Amino acid sequence: MLVAFSVSPSVTDAEGGVTAAVADAVRVVRESGLPHRTDSMFTTIEGEWDECMAVVKACVDAVAARCPRVGLVLKADVRPGHSGELQGKLDRLEAQLDEG
Numbered sequence: 001m002l003v004a005f006s007v008s009p010s011v012t013d014a015e016g017g018v019t020a021a022v023a024d025a026v027r028v029v030r031e032s033g034l035p036h037r038t039d040s041m042f043t044t045i046e047g048e049w050d051e052c053m054a055v056v057k058a059c060v061d062a063v064a065a066r067c068p069r070v071g072l073v074l075k076a077d078v079r080p081g082h083s084g085e086l087q088g089k090l091d092r093l094e095a096q097l098d099e100g
Contacts, residue, residue, distance in 0.1 A: 002077040002085055003052045004044040007059045009067030021066045025059035032058075035086045042073075046086045049078070 009021045026043065029036050032055045035046040043059075045052055056074065063070045079085065 001049060001052055001079065002044055002046050002089075003056060003074060004042045004076075005056055005059070005072065005074040006042050007056075007063050008071050009063050010069035010071055011067045021063045024062040024066065028058045028062050029055060037086060044086060046083070052076075 007022070007025045008018050026038055029038070029043055029045060032045070032051075034051065034055060037044050045055055047055075056072070060070050060072055077085070082088075
């Protein structure tokens with residue numbers, strides 16, 4: 001499965017930023033060993049249901065350590081029997097675009 005999610009504190013730092021708290025969550029993702037990709041809005045991870053949800057929960061916990069209230073946005077693509085889709089979906093899209 002692919003899980004795209006965003007975790008953010010409801011309270012910002014003195015300058016209105018959330019970078020430090022988000023960095024704590026991204027560290028959790030990187031240490032998980034799951035295939036992942038982070039962009040400016042979401043982090044996407046790939047794995048089995050239980051391992052993905054465990055990483056999402058650990059990310060929420062990491063942000064909650066800095067702030068008493070955490071926002072979570074999550075979207076999942078549940079497709080049993082498929083792996084390598086973090087890149088595979090993009091490769092298929094690019095191939096289709098190349099065909100015109």
